[in-house]
Amino acid sequence: MGKTIKYGYYPGCSLEASAKEYNLSMEEAAKLLGVELEELEDWNCCGASSGHCTNYELSLALPARNLAIAEKAKLNVAVACAACFLRFKQTNHDLKANEGLRKKIEKLIGMNYSGNVEVKHLIDIFVNDVGLDEIKKRIKKPLKGLKLAAYYGCYLVRPPDVTQLMTLKIRKL
Amino acid sequence: MVKFGGKTYELGLIMFYMVKSGDILKIKQLPGLIKLGINMLIRGKLAFIPPRIKGKDEIKRIFAESKKTG
Numbered sequence: 476m477g478k479t480i481k482y483g484y485y486p487g488c489s490l491e492a493s494a495k496e497y498n499l500s501m502e503e504a505a506k507l508l509g510v511e512l513e514e515l516e517d518w519n520c521c522g523a524s525s526g527h528c529t530n531y532e533l534s535l536a537l538p539a540r541n542l543a544i545a546e547k548a549k550l551n552v553a554v555a556c557a558a559c560f561l562r563f564k565q566t567n568h569d570l571k572a573n574e575g576l577r578k579k580i581e582k583l584i585g586m587n588y589s590g591n592v593e594v595k596h597l598i599d600i601f602v603n604d605v606g607l608d609e610i611k612k613r614i615k616k617p618l619k620g621l622k623l624a625a626y627y628g629c630y631l632v633r634p635p636d637v638t639q640l641m642t643l644k645i646r647k648l
Numbered sequence: 649m650v651k652f653g654g655k656t657y658e659l660g661l662i663m664f665y666m667v668k669s670g671d672i673l674k675i676k677q678l679p680g681l682i683k684l685g686i687n688m689l690i691r692g693k694l695a696f697i698p699p700r701i702k703g704k705d706e707i708k709r710i711f712a713e714s715k716k717t718g
Contacts, residue, residue, distance in 0.1 A: 488655045488656035488658070488699075489656070489658070491655075491695070491699070492656075492658045492693060492694055492695050493658055493688070493693050493694065495691075495692055495693055517701050517702045517703050518701070519650070519654040519655060519701055519703065519707050520650040520654065520655045520656050522650070530714050530715065532714040532717060533710065533711065533714040533715075536710045536714055537650075537707075537710065540703075540706070540707075540710070579717070583710055583713050583714060583717075584706070584710060585706065585709075
């Protein structure tokens with residue numbers, strides 16, 4: 476594989492604790508597939524899943540602070556957690572659609588944010604940036620004969636106009 | 649918890665939930681839950697000390713301001 480793909484990495488709160496093994500697997504898989512992950516400096520909780528039930532502006536401000544940190548570092552964002560991924564995508568979606576709201580959120584977080592940082596889930600990066608052919612080349616132990624039921628979390632694909640990630644694309648993996 | 653430290657504190661959240669829901673009074677379940685909690689702490693799947701980010705004051709301010717406007 477030629478060029479290294481670099482992203483700002485947002486693990487999310489659970490990946491530092493109860494889902495620690497998922498974080499370790501994702502970081503290791505990214506390293507093996509040539510995806511460089513630079514953890515966002517001083518990131519905060521994105522508010523999933525209680526933030527958006529508490530206060531709409533808070534639910535946008537919490538992910539927006541992380542996105543502003545990424546924008547300052549000139550990085551697009553890779554997210555591992557499906558719930559965090561949706562919060563980030565929803566924030567970009569809403570801020571892009573409403574200039575007044577974007578300015579309000581900028582004031583709330585005390586940072587500039589254009590709404591243009593690209594947010595991708597790591598699985599999307601593996602399938603579409605790295606590519607299935609590259610992944611196939613690197614297989615050391617094929618899972619042939621193993622019957623698998625894929626569970627990637629509904630927040631990864633729904634609502635489709637926000638996440639822009641189709642289930643079929645992921646199924647290829 | 650996010651308001652004070654900037655990140656979710658899962659152990660605190662579990663304790664808070666158990667007290668608020670009354671699950672803490674279900675004596676029969678407690679030994680099993682305590683055992684599970686200890687195993688998770690040993691494996692590093694639960695942090696004993698609440699996480700704190702450098703910008704925790706910013707988060708506290710975001711919570712306060714959004715409460716006023718949102």
